Amino acid sequence: MASNGIDLHHDEPHTQDDSSKDDSHQTGTEHQESSPGQRVPECSPKKRRLQNENVEEFSKFCCLRSIQKDVKQRACYYLEDFTHQELTHLLPSNKxxxxxxxxxxxxxxxxxxGTSDPHLKEGNLDPxxxxxxxxxxxxxxxINELFHTLNVMKEKTYLPAAIINHLKKMEKNYCVVAALYNTFESRLCQSVFRDIREDGEEDGFLPPIPETEGxxxxxxxxxxLFLLSRYHLLRDNPELFLHFQLLLCCVEFVLRQTPSFLLNSPYDSIRLSCFSTQEAGNTMLGKLAEKFQVASDGTLQLHLExxxxxxxxxxxxDGELDSDSLCEEYEKIYHKERDLDELQFLSKEPHLMPMPLNRNQAQSPSKLPAAGSMTPVRQAVSTVDSLHKNFGSGPVEPTEKLRQYFQKCPEDPARKIKSILKKTKEQFVNAFQARKGDKDSAVAGQRFTLGLKIYYTVLETILNTESDRLTNQMLxxxxxxxxxxxxxxACSLEVVLTTYGQSWSRTNCEVSMEESSMSFPWLLGVVSLQALDFLKVIKLFVKAERRLPTDVVKHLQLVEMRILEEEAWKEGSQVFEALEEQLDAGQATPPRLVSPVGSPQKSQTGSFCPSPITSNGSSDLDLFLSPVKGSPQQTSSGASSTPSSSAQLPFSNYSSSPSPSQSAINEEGVQPKLPTVPRQSQSLNKFINSVCRLGFSRMSKLCTQLNCTKELQHKIWTCLEHCITKVPHLLKNRHLDQMIMxxxxxxxxxTEQNILFKTIVTLYREFPGAKQETCKAVYISEGQYESVITFYNNIFMVNLKPYILQFAPQATS
Structure with a gap:
């Protein structure tokens, strides 16, 4: 046995990094992180000199620009704090x-x-x-330099939640408006307005066009008109496609009052041929929708309602738009919000425009594509258009072929299916309205209907593929x-929500589904569906429907990853009950696993992904025929029906560092007789196998970066596998990556390897897709979240210390 004197707790020195600040478990002292507004500790003479120089220069700057005293004072606190933490060198200039x-x-x-300010909730904040x-x-x-700097700083030091929330909201709004202005200027205006010189120089005998008509x-x-409409009709909605529909409606409304000689064909003809502005509006909007490949029925509905x-x-x-009144109304909103004056896009103010290509890419991630290329708006519109073309004419009720399948069943499921769909529609529409507002009930109905068409199409494809294999009883x-x-x-609706929910991501420099109020896993709660059940259908769904847009398939793959690493481990998940049932029944080994052989794979996005899983001739559809919880079965002594997982997983040729179950077998010299245990569940087995593959892949990548030996990697893997299969409660409300670290x-x-926890966290943060919350906000107890190191000291080690001590050199020798 290992010596109980080995100290496995984290005892690194304090750092300013949030992820490694919690080493108080051993010292009994509490580390207090300085926050802005508090005086920071005394610093070295060099730091003090630099701080004084910066404060002096900043004071002069504030005097010249009449910065209010309280803002200046708080800014000086931040300046002192950043200087003390040696963060100012990360910034390229004092400006x-x-x-x-x-x-x-x-x-x-x-x-x-902060965000709990009562004035904020009551809407009584001063501008x-x-x-x-x-x-x-x-x-x-x-603005992009400021965004980049803020995102760097929030990873390096503590920033209040109010600032993080404001930054996130402002960044999303900027991305939507900047992408739309790019399309408005480069495509929309060039398409509808004639290139006429407004000073009359081209046709000298004609008077110049009045400034109020050009x-x-x-x-x-x-x-x-667009900015004003966006504030009142689509506030806090990041959907790029819906904003583009709104922009088309605004352009159309202005075109009704524009002289025809200022318009290109066919808009000039429409303007002349229609007897009423309403008639012109419907025709003009239909033509704009057709030109820019936007579904005209949805756009017309937005227009009318x-x-x-x-x-x-x-x-x-006089029945006309007053431009001065529009601008004055927008100025009131701007002076209330005091964020970005988006009217200044029209004058192409340098502080608002995307940065030129010769800038450092890290500082110009919002560079928008050129007008002739696939712009964010064009990509979002193209994805929606593709979905409508493929599924817009699909069935909204069972086809004749589906009815035939229903009639083959011992019990016709038609009535039951109809009831499920009706209930789900009510749940979806009500939840959609609660998030978006009562005025969006028509939009909610439209999106459910499109999802329903995809559902029936995919269901028929699945049954066509599996009909020869399934008996009537199985069907x-x-x-x-x-x-x-x-x-x-739910998968069909997720496809629809993803397609419409796309927005321009400044950070990733691509169109993606932003973390909106209806992004995954919102839908699971709406339809009361377990994450594990949703996971079962993803591969089946993608295989059945090859016409899904590439961005949508990519999103579903990321959803699959998220379920494996986090969502399936949320409290209330059926995974815990199923695993604990097998453990309580005395099952000596975890569910049967397929070895995650081969090197870790990467997806096209650079994120880790599980290796392919051996199907053994079974279909993904069989997962719905296999209960998550197993049925009883008797196993005999030495039965091969429950092989040791370590014999099927990587490093199985290593004999050192046994798990506790293996140690018991070795000490007795024989394998004990296994009691009656639940029959292995195929769906649970596949889930655990996928989690293990994902965990092994990420662990291997991180170990490679840390230069861990193969023997050490074997011990790490054995420990990680033990966490997943034997102590799953450690994963409850937590993330797989937290267990890996x-x-x-x-x-x-x-094993007395000199690797710091801070080093592990730093390398982890560099992985594509890694989130800082994974390191900084680990679930401890109800309402309490701490750093990953606090979790390690106070929970992980409390549960696993006896197990881990078996891997000490004294024990294995």
Missing amino acids: ILFALIIYLAEIDTRLPY PSISVTDILQMTGVN VSFRKRQCWA RTEPFFQSLLNK GTLLNKDDFHKSVL CCIYAMCKV
Whole structure:
């Protein structure tokens, strides 16, 4: 046995990094992280000199620009804190430093109580003393430089939640508006407005076009109307496609009042041939929708139900749009919010525009594609158009072929399926309205209907593929399972939500589904579906429907990954009950696993992904015919029906570092007789196998970066496998990667390898797709989240210390 004197707890020195600040378990002291607004400890003479120089220069800057005293004071606190943490060297210039600290100070001063500020909830906050646009203009900093700097700083030091939330919201809004302005300027305006010189020089005998009638005036009218409409109709909605539909409605409304000689064909003819503005509007909007490949029925519905009543409320007594009134109304909103003045896109202000290509890519991730290439708006529109072309004409009720399948079943499932679909529609529409507002009930109905068409199409394809293999009894069992239909329908709706929910991501420089209020796993809660059931259908769904857009398939793959690493381990998951049932029944080994052989694979996005799983001739559909919880079966002594998992997993040729179950067998010299245990569940086996593959892949990558030996990797893997299969409660409400980091550090500590926890966390953060919350916000107890090191000290080691000590050199020798 190993000596009980071995200290496996984390005892590294304090650092400013959040992920490694919690080493108080051994010392009994509590590490207090300095927060802005508090005086930081005394620093070295060199730091103090640099700090004094920066403060002096910043004070002069504030005096010249009349920065309010409270904002200046809070900004100085941030400046001192960043200097003390040696973070100022990360910034390329003082102008970016000043923009950063003024922004932080302004949000902090306005929200001293953070997101729980009662004034924020009541909507009685005073307007900010300085806007983000003002900060950018006075410092000469581009908005993308500020975004990049803020995102770097939030990873390096503590920033209040109010600042993080404001940054996230502002960044999303900017991405939507910048992408739309790019399309508005480069495609929309060029398509509808004639290139006419407004000063009359081209045709000298003609008088110049009045300033209030020219193309520039109409462009300004369109953009001001869009910004105003967006605030009132689509506030906090990041969907790029819906915003583009709104922009088309705004352009169409302005075109009704535009002289035909300013318009290109066919819009000039439409303007002349229609007797009423309403008739012109419907025809003009239909032509715009056709030109830009947007479904005309959805756009016309938005026009009739939402935009037209709002536009009519803005007309003056002469029945016309007053541009000055539109701009004044928008200015009121801007001075209330004090974020970005988006009217300045029209004048192409340098602080708002995407940065040029010769800038450092890390500082210009929002560079938009050129007009002729696949712009964010064009890509979002193309994806929606593709979905409608493939499924828009699909069935909304069972086809004749589906009815034939239903009739083959011992019990016809038609009535049951109809009831499930009706209930799910009610749940979806109600939840959609609760998130988006009562005015979006029509949109919710449209999206459910499209999802329903995909559901029936995919269901028929699945049954066509499997009909020869399934008996009528198996078919009846499958088609009478609520979870099967809910899973296929939920996957169909997820496809629709993903397609419409795309937005421009400044960080990833691509169109993707942002983390909106309806992103995964929102839908699981709406339809009361277990993550494990949703997981069963993903591969089946993608194989059955080859016409899904590439972006949608990529999203479903990421959803699969998220279920494996996190969602299936949430409290209330059926995974825990199934695993604990097998453990409580005395099953000596975890569910039968397929060895994750081969090198770790990577997806096209660079994220880790499981290796292919051997199907042994079975279909993914069989997972719905296999219960998660097993049925009883008797095993005899030495039975091969429950082989040791370690014999089928990597490093099986290593004899050192046994698991506790293996140690018991070795000490007695024989394998004990196994009691009656639950029959292995195919769906549970496949899930655990996939989790193990994913965990092994990520562990191997991290171990390679840490230069761990093969023998050490074997011990780490054995520990990780033990966590997944024998102590699954450690994963409850937590992330698989948190277990991986803890297993690596524990094995390094017990084998006396000099690898710091901070090093593990730093390397982990560099992985594509790694989230900082994984290291900084680990579930401890109800409502309490701490760093991964606090979890390691207070929970992981408390549960696993006796097991881990078996791997110490004294024990194995």
